[in-house]
């Protein structure tokens with residue numbers, strides 16, 4: 001009986017544990033990053049995380065998965081915060097989890113407001129000589145392609161996690177899953193992944209989707225990849 005009770009308590013705790021964090025079930029791999037996020041979400045005090053990595057490495061997916069599973073979250077895009085005013089949005093939403101995609105695109109003004117929040121747990125705003133202030137305990141989870149345009153004191157408040165590059169096997173696995181949703185069979189998906197990886201030299205699975213949507217047959221895959229390759233070469237030459 002005691003054993004049964006213990007087992008049930010264990011299961012209950014486990015269920016509670018998973019419910020209160022996030023499963024990230026849509027994301028293939030990235031197990032270490034998932035583990036850190038679960039710890040941060042379950043932490044009693046705020047932990048701020050910045051995901052750094054190249055395009056297509058599932059950074060935004062981490063934020064949208066948290067958004068999906070936590071009502072107390074609020075998702076913003078760095079380049080967009082100024083229009084509505086980040087501080088104003090925070091006064092209204094009061095999120096526990098503030099999710100910021102593409103932090104490097106956030107204006108200096110908003111970066112400073114965010115720094116103030118992370119340092120003091122207070123947001124404040126002065127408008128026509130009137131100041132309003134509010135306490136807010138938020139976990140800030142952000143993404144960036146690079147940290148060049150992020151102010152140093154803000155960077156130092158984050159636990160920075162670099163997204164490791166995918167191996168060819170992981171890239172193929174993601175491509176197969178993505179293209180299954182587009183009714184592309186496994187062998188065609190693998191061929192597209194191989195061509196995008198080797199011929200286009202791309203590590204972004206969005207390119208896999210582009211090729212799949214443009215090509216109606218196996219022959220066309222070769223043609224589309226050749227065309228995209230040509231375009232990439234011209235773009236690179238123009239940048240020199």
Ligand SMILES: Nc1ncnc2c1ncn2[C@@H]1O[C@H](COP(=O)(O)OP(=O)(O)O)[C@@H](O)[C@H]1O
Nearest residue numbers: 026027028054055056057058059060061174205
């Ligand atoms: N680990 C992964 N698991 C599942 N899908 C992935 C993964 N990495 C990339 N993808 C696919 O690539 C797309 C781009 O991912 P995204 O999170 O927007 O990348 P980032 O924000 O790093 O540029 C996603 O919509 C998804 O379809």
Ligand SMILES: [Mg+2]
Nearest residue numbers: 059060101143
């Ligand atoms: Mg993104």
